[in-house]
Amino acid sequence: MGSQYVYKKVKTMKTYLTSKFAVIRDPDRCIQCQVCINQCGFNANYFDAEENEVKSRNENCVDCQRCVIFCPTQALTVTGAPLEYRYNCNWKANVIEDINKQAETGGVLLTGMGTDKDYPIYWDHLLLNASQVTNPSIDPLREPMELTTYLGSKPNKLDIDPDTLELKTKMAPQVKLNVPVMFSAMSYGAVSLNVQTSLAKAATEIGTLWNTGEGGLHSSLIKYGNNTTVQVASGRFGVHSEYLNAGRIIEIKIGQGAKPGIGGHLPGEKVSSEVSLTRMIPQDSDALSPAPHHDIYSIEDLLQLIHALKEATNYSKPISVKIAAVHNAAAIASGIVRGGADIVVIDGFRGATGAAPKVIRDNVGIPVELGLASIDTRLRQEGIRNKASIVVSGGIRNSGDVVKAIALGADAVNIGTAALIALGCHVCQQCHTGKCSWGICTSDLRLTRRVNPEVGARRLTNLIRGWSLEIKDILGGLGVNAIESLKGNRLHLRGIGLTDTELEILGVRVAGS
Amino acid sequence: MGIDNKTLIKIDTCGIYYRDLNARLREVMQNGTQKIELTNVCGQRYIGTDLNKKVDIEIHGTPGNDMGAFMNGPKIVVYGNAQDGCGNTMNEGEIVVHGHAGDITGLSARGGKIFIRDDVGYRAGIHMKEYKEKKPTIVIGGTAQDFLGEYMAGGVLVLLGMNLKAGEKHKARFVGTGMHGGVIYIKGEIEDYQLGKEVGIVELDENDLTVLHQLVHEFCAHFGCDADSILNQKFIKLFPRYLRPYGRLYAY
Numbered sequence: 190m191g192s193q194y195v196y197k198k199v200k201t202m203k204t205y206l207t208s209k210f211a212v213i214r215d216p217d218r219c220i221q222c223q224v225c226i227n228q229c230g231f232n233a234n235y236f237d238a239e240e241n242e243v244k245s246r247n248e249n250c251v252d253c254q255r256c257v258i259f260c261p262t263q264a265l266t267v268t269g270a271p272l273e274y275r276y277n278c279n280w281k282a283n284v285i286e287d288i289n290k291q292a293e294t295g296g297v298l299l300t301g302m303g304t305d306k307d308y309p310i311y312w313d314h315l316l317l318n319a320s321q322v323t324n325p326s327i328d329p330l331r332e333p334m335e336l337t338t339y340l341g342s343k344p345n346k347l348d349i350d351p352d353t354l355e356l357k358t359k360m361a362p363q364v365k366l367n368v369p370v371m372f373s374a375m376s377y378g379a380v381s382l383n384v385q386t387s388l389a390k391a392a393t394e395i396g397t398l399w400n401t402g403e404g405g406l407h408s409s410l411i412k413y414g415n416n417t418t419v420q421v422a423s424g425r426f427g428v429h430s431e432y433l434n435a436g437r438i439i440e441i442k443i444g445q446g447a448k449p450g451i452g453g454h455l456p457g458e459k460v461s462s463e464v465s466l467t468r469m470i471p472q473d474s475d476a477l478s479p480a481p482h483h484d485i486y487s488i489e490d491l492l493q494l495i496h497a498l499k500e501a502t503n504y505s506k507p508i509s510v511k512i513a514a515v516h517n518a519a520a521i522a523s524g525i526v527r528g529g530a531d532i533v534v535i536d537g538f539r540g541a542t543g544a545a546p547k548v549i550r551d552n553v554g555i556p557v558e559l560g561l562a563s564i565d566t567r568l569r570q571e572g573i574r575n576k577a578s579i580v581v582s583g584g585i586r587n588s589g590d591v592v593k594a595i596a597l598g599a600d601a602v603n604i605g606t607a608a609l610i611a612l613g614c615h616v617c618q619q620c621h622t623g624k625c626s627w628g629i630c631t632s633d634l635r636l637t638r639r640v641n642p643e644v645g646a647r648r649l650t651n652l653i654r655g656w657s658l659e660i661k662d663i664l665g666g667l668g669v670n671a672i673e674s675l676k677g678n679r680l681h682l683r684g685i686g687l688t689d690t691e692l693e694i695l696g697v698r699v700a701g702s
Numbered sequence: 703m704g705i706d707n708k709t710l711i712k713i714d715t716c717g718i719y720y721r722d723l724n725a726r727l728r729e730v731m732q733n734g735t736q737k738i739e740l741t742n743v744c745g746q747r748y749i750g751t752d753l754n755k756k757v758d759i760e761i762h763g764t765p766g767n768d769m770g771a772f773m774n775g776p777k778i779v780v781y782g783n784a785q786d787g788c789g790n791t792m793n794e795g796e797i798v799v800h801g802h803a804g805d806i807t808g809l810s811a812r813g814g815k816i817f818i819r820d821d822v823g824y825r826a827g828i829h830m831k832e833y834k835e836k837k838p839t840i841v842i843g844g845t846a847q848d849f850l851g852e853y854m855a856g857g858v859l860v861l862l863g864m865n866l867k868a869g870e871k872h873k874a875r876f877v878g879t880g881m882h883g884g885v886i887y888i889k890g891e892i893e894d895y896q897l898g899k900e901v902g903i904v905e906l907d908e909n910d911l912t913v914l915h916q917l918v919h920e921f922c923a924h925f926g927c928d929a930d931s932i933l934n935q936k937f938i939k940l941f942p943r944y945l946r947p948y949g950r951l952y953a954y
Contacts, residue, residue, distance in 0.1 A: 296953030424829065425810035429793040430754055430774045454948055469812055469833040470855060475882060475946045479853055483828050484787055484806045493747070493767055497790065500724055500748040501772040546952075622954060 205289045210252045211270035212245035218264035219243065225256035225265060230626035230636055231619070253617040255626035287547070297548075301620025301630065303447055303541040303584060303606060304551045310539075311558035311691075312590045315597075316700055318681045320668035327670055329661035335671035336657055338369040338601050340438070341507045342531040343575040361531060362507050364437055366601055367396030368657050369672055370591060372649075373536075373582050373605030374420050374442065374511070376402030378455050378464040378476065379543030379620070380609075381637035382409070384629050387612060387645025389413035394646065395653050400603070403427075403442060403453070403478060405467030411435050418509065421498065423452055424478035426468040430501060438532065439498050440509040441491070443482070446540025446583040449513030449554045453478040453544070459623050461632045492528035499529070507531035507578075514538060514560030514583065515553075519567035526568060526577045534603065535560050537583030541606045543630055544621035557583040558597065562695045565598025565677060574677075588659035597695065598677040611652045612645050709736040716742040720766065724748055731755060743782070750776045750795070767804075770797050773814065779924075786823065789816045792838070798924045802844075811838035811857065819925045820844040820865060825852060830884060832856025841921045845890070848875045851940070852898070855883040860917055862932060863890025872896065878940050882947050886940040887914055889932065902943045910939055 212225075212233060221243050225234040233249040234256060236242070250267060257265045274282050287298055320326040327334075341363035348357040372388045379402060386409070388399040393416045400418040401410075405427020410417070419436030421428050433439055444450065455468075455476035465472040485491050495508045509532035510525045512518065522533050537557020542550065561581045568574040581594050582603035594602050610616065613627040620630035628639030660672070669675055683700040684692045692699055711730045715723055723746050727738065731753050740749070743763030750759055750770040761769075761780045770778055771790040779798045786804035789797050792811045799816075805823035808816050813836040821844035828849060830838045838857035844865040851859045863872060871891040878886055879898030886901075887910065897903070906914065915933060922929040 290953050294953035297951055299952040299954060425791050425812075426831075428772070428791055428810075429812065430752070430772055433772065454951070457946055465833070469836070470831050471833065471883070474855065475948065477829075477853060477855070477880065477882065477948070479829065479880075483825050483849075483852070484790055484809050493787070497748055497751060497768045497771040497787075500721075500751045503728065503752055 202293060204293055206248075206286055206293075207272045208247035208250065208270055209286075210250040210267050211247050212250050212256070213266045213268060214243070214245060215264045215266075218262045220262055220264075222261060224259055224261060228255045228259045228626060230255070230624040230631070230633075231622075251617045251619045252615070253619065253626045254615045297546045299544055299621045300547040300550055300618055301542060301544055301622075302616055302618040303539045305618065306551050308539070308556065310584070311556055311687075311695065312584075312586075312593050314685050314687050314691075315558075315593045315695070315697065316683045316685055317589075317592060317596070317663060317667065318683070319666040324668045326668050327665040329658075329665040332665070332670060334661040334664055335673070336368050336660060338366045338672060339363045340366065340532055340578040340580070340600060342577055345575065362505055364398070364507060365396070366398065368653055368660075369595060369599075369601035370585075370653055370656060371397050371418070371580070371601060371603050372399040372608050373540075373603040374400035374402035374418070374440065375543070375605060375609075376404030376420075376455075377407055377467055378404045378459055378632060380630055381628060381632060381640060382407055382463065383637050383640040383642050383645065384609070384612060385410060386642035387640060387649060388608065389417065390642055390646035391649035391653070392416040394650050397653070398437060400440065401436070404455075404464070404476075405469065406432050406435055407463070407467050420511075421494075422478055423480070423482045424476060426470065426476060426478075429469075433498065433501050433506075436506065438507050438509050439502065440511055440532075440534065441482075441494060441498070441530075442511045443485070443491075444511065444513035444515070444536065445542060445545075446513045446536035446538050446554055446557065447542035448545035448549045449515050449538070450480065451546070451549055452480040455543075456623070459632045461634075464632055488524035488528050491525065491530075495529045509534055509580070511536060513540075513553075514555045514557050516555060518555070518560045519563040522564040523567055523571055523573070526573050530577055532578045532580060533564070534580045534582065535564060536603075537561075537581070540583030541609075542620070557581050558594075559691075559694055561594065561597050561599055562679075566696055569677075588656040588663070591656060592660055592663050592675070593682065595672060595675050596678055596681045597697075598679070600676065607652070608649060611648045612640055709734060710739070711735050711737070712739045712741070714742055715740050715746060715763070716744070718746065720746040720748060724751065727759075728752060731757060745785075750778050756795075770795065773797075783820075784818070789814065789840075792816075794836075800925065805847075807842075808838060808840045811840070812836055813838050815920075816840045817921050817924050818842045818844075822846045822850075825849040827854065827857070827859045828852040830854055830857035830859070832884065839917060841917050843921065843925065843927075845872050846874045848877075849879065850874050850877045851881055851884070851886045852876060852879045854878060854881040854886070854942075857884045858913060858917065859884070859886040860914065860921075861886070861888045861890070862918070862921070863888070864927070864932070866890050877901070878942070880947055881940070881942040882945055883942060885910070885913075887937050888940065889935055889937050892938070897940065900943055900947045901940045904939050904941060906937055906939050 342361040392399040403422035414435040418438040422442040457473045510530040511534035514537045538554030578600040581599045625631040628636040682697040685700045737758040741762045745766040747766035759778045768787040774793045777796040783801035784799045784803040789808040797816045802820045803818045807822045807826040824847040841860040878901035
């Protein structure tokens with residue numbers, strides 16, 4: 190330890206890393222217009238003045254496909270160009286490359302997005318049921334289908350005045366979602382303002398929520414407050430009473446699926462004057478989010494912050510607590526609910542990030558499917574499942590995953606990567622570089638202009654509309670007409686290709702039984 | 703002071719649950735209350751949290767945790783000890799404690815002033831940050847425990863060491879670990895090993911002395927001590943050696 194702080198000027202050395210991708214240019218189609226040069230955030234295309242020709246630097250290409258899509262004559266293709274290392278099951282190309290990268294820099298390998306490793310995706314091992322003969326399926330084109338979900342703590346029982354039929358029970362604050370799909374926390378600074386504006390506009394139109402992440406709330410987005418979850422994380426950036434009161438839900442972020450147990454460092458390069466405004470820190474300074482909240486070292490401390498936030502907003506908003514899915518998530522979730530949280534968010538290890546150490550992203554945490562099943566089971570066993578809503582995130586890819594998550598016990602899901610893909614993200618995993626050619630995960634104003642919030646909101650709204658229609662189709666097939674009826678109904682699920690232990694944790698029976 | 707009966711509210715808080723007390727405070731703030739006197743305070747949490755206006759709150763007794771958490775405007779004077787989390791993530795206002803304060807005093811504060819007459823617990827002033835005219839300040843009359851000013855990103859932290867006996871040193875370790883902004887002034891002896899590796903020690907310059915002079919005078923005005931006899935003694939200044947302590951941590 191300590192050596193990482195020694196600042197020595199490292200002499201440049203020959204890199205042993207080779208290009209991973211090749212930009213292939215069809216000379217018959219290329220009209221030398223230089224669009225590809227302008228579009229690339231990574232300087233992979235350039236104009237060779239001496240030869241008067243547009244060329245490519247393969248070593249800079251990250252396979253984001255921006256130039257391919259924006260080439261007006263379809264002259265470009267990007268393909269993989271992996272170095273053919275000698276066959277070896279232990280020492281594969283990515284392992285060798287990582288070692289070289291560290292040998293050349295001496296640093297922690299940083300990466301973006303969610304893990305790309307080949308871990309099992311349990312959604313793909315779960316099958317949904319459908320009605321046949323004995324109970325009729327419902328035609329969603331003919332019958333009303335209810336996707337409305339209310340997030341918030343539910344009472345143990347309802348007290349109704351027998352004379353007036355009015356509700357006597359004092360309800361905890363509830364948040365109505367038209368669709369059980371929200372947008373994951375992505376901070377301003379990690380993503381651009383245009384991305385957040387797209388998410389906020391779409392959430393408002395759809396009737397769901399977007400999430401500020403830990404980066405404060407830009408003044409132009411306060412008007413979307415009713416469809417906003419504001420986050421309080423360990424750095425407490427941009428947290429003040431106006432911010433807390435602007436949101437519909439306040440989320441205490443304890444952990445993130447892509448990097449459980451560690452904090453975040455937003456590098457100074459990304460702290461532009463606008464970003465500094467919402468984070469309330471000086472421009473160009475690093476924004477350090479410590480690993481833990483230093484006022485939360487126990488469940489009792491968490492309880493205290495939950496109630497501090499309730500006090501700060503006069504008990505008008507549900508308080509959500511987001512944790513990464515880890516080995517003992519069920520016991521932790523029980524503590525969170527007993528601590529007074531209205532919503533528990535579980536982020537699985539396939540969840541994405543703007544930047545995380547690769548070794549953490551690829552090795553820490555558990556799949557959200559298992560985390561969700563064990564937490565839902567545990568809260569039911571303890572008789573406190575009604576005390577809090579469960580929201581899951583971390584690798585929700587389509588409406589099938591949404592339905593399976595709800596059948597496993599979730600109230601709603603968050604989507605991050607899927608939402609960014611709708612905005613143009615090609616999952617090139619370069620979020621940490623701040624050079625995103627698609628203008629999503631960057632604060633470079635030249636690049637951020639590439640996301641038009643009107644178009645972005647339309648793409649997101651379309652995506653959620655498509656998913657909603659599909660969810661209604663699935664529900665109709667199951668013979669239920671409300672998403673509430675599916676919640677935690679694991680009898681609608683069957684497992685395929687799973688061990689007995691996995692089936693037991695998921696609480697589902699094997700297909701065919 | 704021009705405070706008449708209408709604008710001065712006295713509440714005997716004996717046996718009042720914190721939620722009811724804070725609801726009452728919100729309510730009395732609606733009628734132009736300028737001063738609130740709370741007596742027999744015994745552990746009620748979050749006092750002053752959601753008031754968002756300038757108001758003087760006088761507390762007699764021992765307020766509970768997170769007093770003035772997320773506070774935005776009020777001035778709280780405590781005649782007694784404050785517990786943990788006093789001024790947690792505070793935005794604006796002032797806290798004056800005639801006694802000790804517990805752990806995480808002024809954690810992540812982004813504005814306002816905190817004066818503690820005696821000692822504070824662990825992690826005081828950690829991750830305070832400043833932005834433009836907003837500059838949080840904590841002055842501690844006594845000594846502090848470990849992690850004072852850890853991750854500090856802005857603001858001013860003063861440790862006066864007034865209750866150290868002759869020859870006694872501050873005991874805090876990891877002072878200013880990960881500090882990347884702001885400044886800490888310490889009176890009284892502290893060894894190098896007690897400091898985070900991200901901080902450096904220098905003599906105070908003119909500018910520092912002006913800041914310190916003003917804060918010590920404010921401190922003494924609150925607690926009735928002699929500012930000059932404090933300012934005559936030797937102070938050291940801790941500053942962040944690197945604005946980006948973790949800038950070279952990563953491989954891209």
